[in-house]
């Protein structure tokens with residue numbers, strides 16, 4: 631390897647080194663076939679084994695109830711913004727969307743095209759100026775589901791407890807936290823995630839769903855977004871994103887070697903605690919999310935003066951600490967510390983933050 635770098639990009643994000651090396655070894659010659667996995671028929675026995683193993687490993691990692699379907703689909707997270715209402719609602723049906731930030735709002739805006747959407751303000755500001763989740767949610771009686779986003783990637787707001795959906799099926803966009811902590815899948819009607827944060831290459835989406843929620847497909851649904859087609863064809867209605875699926879499978883295997891989701895959750899806690907504790911101990915850096923809603927995956931932080939941002943980023947890059955620039959909607963910095971980020975990466979970041987603060991105070 632060349633110099634040590636730590637990639638804090640929010641997505642596409644860092645993947646485990648072991649996975650990348652393994653994929654590299656097999657790149658031109660998969661299973662001694664003399665071809666790449668990318669060049670294999672998705673219906674051939676070699677690829678089918680890869681695909682089935684990936685699903686089985688994901689089911690094992692998340693303890694997915696056997697009647698739930700698992701789909702590997704095209705179109706990333708946003709593809710599911712459309713697929714969810716198209717598959718779970720008939721025309722004119724109502725669905726409620728909890729708004730907690732950029733991505734939950736994006737999901738509601740897309741669903742608006744297909745459904746009667748009600749937006750529920752999910753966040754309030756407490757007297758200290760910290761954001762927290764609204765206590766009592768006004769869910770409509772006619773709503774067919776409640777959609778929410780457990781981890782708002784841009785704002786760094788994470789909901790560790792399930793919102794009270796008042797008996798409605800809970801639909802969750804887990805794009806930036808799937809597999810980062812333990813979950814009881816049976817409490818969700820449907821879970822989806824774009825792959826490029828914690829799972830693998832961009833473009834792939836994972837869907838985990840209770841098929842009892844699927845309504846008879848509308849006749850105008852694009853077939854590649856149709857869960858019934860996915861079900862019927864084992865996610866191979868058309869050619870699936872085979873390489874992304876293969877790589878996701880390698881990440882699942884890696885996660886099993888790390889001890890599974892419970893083990894990676896402890897690791898993720900340790901990393902996030904280390905960073906937040908440092909930010910809180912400093913009066914130079916600041917994070918404005920209420921402590922109990924701070925994301926373990928995406929840590930936004932601000933410097934005392936925005937004019938310092940370019941210099942901070944330049945110095946970080948020189949030290950191999952990449953992609954720390956915050957989303958333009960929030961400004962400042964954002965450190966994304968998904969499963970693949972080692973504790974050493976977080977320590978290197980904090981070391982640099984300390985140094986930068988000292989230099990500014992001189």
Ligand SMILES: *Cc1c(COP(=O)(O)O)cnc(C)c1O
Nearest residue numbers: 706707708709733783805806824
């Ligand atoms: C990144 C992200 C998305 C968008 O995923 P795409 O694959 O780019 O469509 C959606 N929701 C959340 C929570 C995300 O973090």
